[in-house]
Amino acid sequence: METLVHPGSGEIALEEKPQTKVKTMKALVYHGPGKKSWEDKPLPTIKAATDAVVKILKTTICGTDLHIMKGDVPEVADGRIIGHEGVGIVEEVGTGVTNFKKGDHVIISCITSCGKCDYCKKGMYSHCEDGGWILGHLIDGTQTEYVRIPHADNSLYPIPAGADEEALVMLSDILPTGFECGVLNGQVKPGDTVAIVGAGPIGLAALLTAQFYSPAEVILIDMDDNRLSVAKTFGATQTINSGLVNAIEAIKSLTNGKGVDVAIEAVGVPATFELCQEIIAPGGHIANIGVHGKSVTLHLEKLWAQNITITTRLVDTVTTPLLLKTVQSKKLEPNNLITHHFRLDQIMEAYDTFGNAAKERALKVILTN
Amino acid sequence: METLVHPGSGEIALEEKPQTKVKTMKALVYHGPGKKSWEDKPLPTIKAATDAVVKILKTTICGTDLHIMKGDVPEVADGRIIGHEGVGIVEEVGTGVTNFKKGDHVIISCITSCGKCDYCKKGMYSHCEDGGWILGHLIDGTQTEYVRIPHADNSLYPIPAGADEEALVMLSDILPTGFECGVLNGQVKPGDTVAIVGAGPIGLAALLTAQFYSPAEVILIDMDDNRLSVAKTFGATQTINSGLVNAIEAIKSLTNGKGVDVAIEAVGVPATFELCQEIIAPGGHIANIGVHGKSVTLHLEKLWAQNITITTRLVDTVTTPLLLKTVQSKKLEPNNLITHHFRLDQIMEAYDTFGNAAKERALKVILTN
């Protein structure tokens, strides 16, 4: 195996006896429900020919990470480095990697794709037989200095020269999620009336990418006036504070009683999925993005004859190249989603801020290594 | 207005004083829950320029008619003639009808389409603003000698010379329902594994039309061994008696644990919709056909990440011309669905037979006028 020069560990280290000393880096580590620490971890190394090791330049925190910290994702082991988003510089590649080389700037996809199983061949990378969502989940993730990326050729995306790299952190997860699970599955088309239930980062990502298709109306529904006012600046044509008014009546009023063509669920609780069912027009699409912890009631006694379509999806990130083109051509400006900046070593503070998103008016935080 | 010669009333009647005597016909009439009678009703007349009056040649009884008789469809008024299927001969047309003339043999669609509202223009005839399912529901239906068909140009279909008219009764409702709500919405494609839950007439209609797309496997699930053996003769590659074995385990066993690509719900109760959720593979389609009286539990806590699609639909009968071509070319043989024959005036007996379908081994009954 070739020697991996670990930047950040210092050249002096190499003058010592590297074989007797493990190189370390700092990482955000999960230690069971409610416990996380910013601690030393060994630097990752190439384990398979198709791996790459990427030096993190920028990473962020996802709502899913908060769930992990609460213990809601039991398959995350004690000791796991969290995080599944980021941009970085390729530090080393395995012998089987041909799309990337050391020094390349890359977007790290939250989904790992082998490119050669049945699911990957169908573009359903989320269910890759040797990948899917594993980063910061089943293997160590990105809230650290270096990360090993399996199946790098199909799981990293090259950053064009001159791109706003910070903005591209939003392409790791949040924008493909809003776009694929919400907008594409919802089949938004020109002239449509779209309702997005939930104006958090994911709902806003759906809002931004829904506008690729020129809907006539995009109505955001949330209980947080700050988020709704952000939604307005992001292109929402109407906003409804469902804590203050009856959202069903408000939607009916805005749509001459017809309901909406597309309802995008971006919260993940029974009440919001219920709302989607109440406001959907005959022939409409309900696109679920939310991560649900409980079952919901499906009103087939009313909907059986309404010609509706309901979709679920774990993001495949199959649209990352498309999204990159829209960012490069300024059709999409992801940095609007970024509200806070921290140094990577301030990550505990960043978690506090993101964990109090409403109070802190936080959408996405950027952590710079 | 041309004189309407009412067959069945006899030419002699015309020699009497027609203006003082209402012409009558026999009809199956609903009189509230549990009450129906075969009684005299006035002959229908043209009320709008786009109407036709059709003499019924053959009609049938639908499971929905049994529901009406039980009182499950409260908007059906006392005195309503029931029935929404049949073939017949055009007896008279309004001045606005151009596709048909007296003497034409026609299929009567269960769905009335005006052809000029927003829904009809989108091919969603089921939600026609001046039609939809109204026959034998909101207006008088087909279990009688003559029926008025509104918007005849868009709601009747011409029968080609030499066709097997009895078989075409299956094109009024059951075959487009199985095909549109089950097969098209389920997106059955060559090589797929399809499960159809319910081997009643609708499930069998889905089975027949699913084979248009050459799935590798079509698995029928029911609790009635007779229906399952019929399903075998109709092309089912596997059958599962869910009263005898655990259907979920049986499906998993048949699919190497993956589940099915398409699950078609053809019963309309929570347990069968639940089964569809248990057996669907990631990326799969659940197509609901069943008429549900109760809400169901949707397991978003499992399905949110499974990339599945759930559809509902009231049949639009937009595929009737396509189905007619498949019948004419022998790709579809609808008369296999017909198990019993009666004269129209034996309809009370026919209801008894159809109402005891399991015992009588009845699928569809034909009533000949």
Next chain:
Amino acid sequence: METLVHPGSGEIALEEKPQTKVKTMKALVYHGPGKKSWEDKPLPTIKAATDAVVKILKTTICGTDLHIMKGDVPEVADGRIIGHEGVGIVEEVGTGVTNFKKGDHVIISCITSCGKCDYCKKGMYSHCEDGGWILGHLIDGTQTEYVRIPHADNSLYPIPAGADEEALVMLSDILPTGFECGVLNGQVKPGDTVAIVGAGPIGLAALLTAQFYSPAEVILIDMDDNRLSVAKTFGATQTINSGLVNAIEAIKSLTNGKGVDVAIEAVGVPATFELCQEIIAPGGHIANIGVHGKSVTLHLEKLWAQNITITTRLVDTVTTPLLLKTVQSKKLEPNNLITHHFRLDQIMEAYDTFGNAAKERALKVILTN
């Protein structure tokens, strides 16, 4: 038949002897190649129950009208009133018309649709068995004061209160043509690189509506710098004057040698279709809009292995309701296409202006009645 009160002819007329006096209006009439006149013609009347008579408020001249005047459309008879675009007020409706009533403001579609033939049911109104493009072609058209519209329910579209009616004249033909034949058939999607060959009104209509789908690049190719500079203001990201530079090389240079995802032909001559073939990337779509008078050479010796799709289409105007929503929601601003205004009785002058479009920098002219 009810009496048709012809507004403009005055109520006093009715006190005279209407049966002895034909009401007249002014109209632009074709009298063989090179000959047209602004002359008296009888007012149109309801001929079928599904007809409407519409008083023209605003109309325009199409490039096709210039072709007719040259004699290129031989099926246009001497004496025919020309024109197939416009907005107006419903003056009278036949007894079979239910979507409209006297006084309604309407967009007149260039395509007449019966709503009940096989083609109309498939949304292919252009090939309607009792319609299609007949206005100002096989029956009298819109460059006059009143026009009879057959199959009014399916061939007129209601104008919402408060709409900019002048802008909506662009929805009669040019915008659905650019959108359906160019953008929809070309399958423009977010991030695409699109080339539009021809920056005349139709090419610009394709440019405006292509942006519904957020392509990364829309490159306009023409030989007229004025039109190209207009294209820039309409959203073209690049323009190429193919009279000054080699367009093929320019496109290759802009696309890293790959070619474009979508090439829209909006001229109608062999050279521009040839160009589309030269610049299309593997997997790309060539969408023809142009009206061709000659056959072209298709380079199957190169293209057979390039996985491309070529489409042709006579506009169906099936997207008029969608386009109306995009206008109402300001996603589309059609009045940018309007460069000149005339009174209807100045139509001969308007033809001169439009006939010298390059010199006059004319796109679409509006004629107000």
Next chain:
Amino acid sequence: METLVHPGSGEIALEEKPQTKVKTMKALVYHGPGKKSWEDKPLPTIKAATDAVVKILKTTICGTDLHIMKGDVPEVADGRIIGHEGVGIVEEVGTGVTNFKKGDHVIISCITSCGKCDYCKKGMYSHCEDGGWILGHLIDGTQTEYVRIPHADNSLYPIPAGADEEALVMLSDILPTGFECGVLNGQVKPGDTVAIVGAGPIGLAALLTAQFYSPAEVILIDMDDNRLSVAKTFGATQTINSGLVNAIEAIKSLTNGKGVDVAIEAVGVPATFELCQEIIAPGGHIANIGVHGKSVTLHLEKLWAQNITITTRLVDTVTTPLLLKTVQSKKLEPNNLITHHFRLDQIMEAYDTFGNAAKERALKVILTN
């Protein structure tokens, strides 16, 4: 590197000095236009970690091979082993291959796919940046004893236990070509009328796979009565000998003057593409499969208003897994295409037979190693 035991070279060879002796095999080698020989060639070895070496069990000859032999494919170098179809047993795999191991029985795809370039990610393997059609073209092919397959994980397909391996040779090229380029691109649907121009092996492959979608009519057009009679046994509902009757008139007569919904070109000369244009109905699809050496005339002067779609495609073999399922479930019986059998060392004779296909009544020949 592990030792490659070359079956066929015998264990005794290993007892000699293998390092001083190149192992050889027999192969069909191209030596310039008109020259081929069955000669010794070195055994292939693993060159990249993603390679596999496959021992050929069965291979065949393609019409393209005849073109190569004539010199029509100039990029084929002197010394190249020809052939791009076959089934075999994996002999050795590179360290990067994970889907296959020594001893696996596999279908060799005619298209090599890397699985990680932009084209492969879009399912357009034919344009793979490190693959595409290279076997027996740019690298050595399958008409020999052993073949090296680059990107084996994405370019080989596992053969299920018990399958008819001979039949699966048809899945290397001919069946995916007929299916993808003809049937899928032509969008054949239930009830359609389909014409296939050319009843050679590719046209027959289109015929077999068109029936996946239950068209009402499939009309085969050819000048060879033998092939047409074969087409009848393969499911053609009508055949037309275009050498004896006017095919255009015959099609018009069979379709009430309307033309066909789908026309599949399976010859590759201007006359047959011309015929497709003459017989296509408005709204129809012309799907080109033929390999064209000359440009053709496209009649846009007629077709511009006919709403037609023309497609070209080099087979992607993206449907191989689907086709394999249809073979396993007996929806497709590819061995009907096999007319002649030879031993691999009789390949010169097999070329003679296949080169005189009409006289020999040959469709596909099987060569067994």
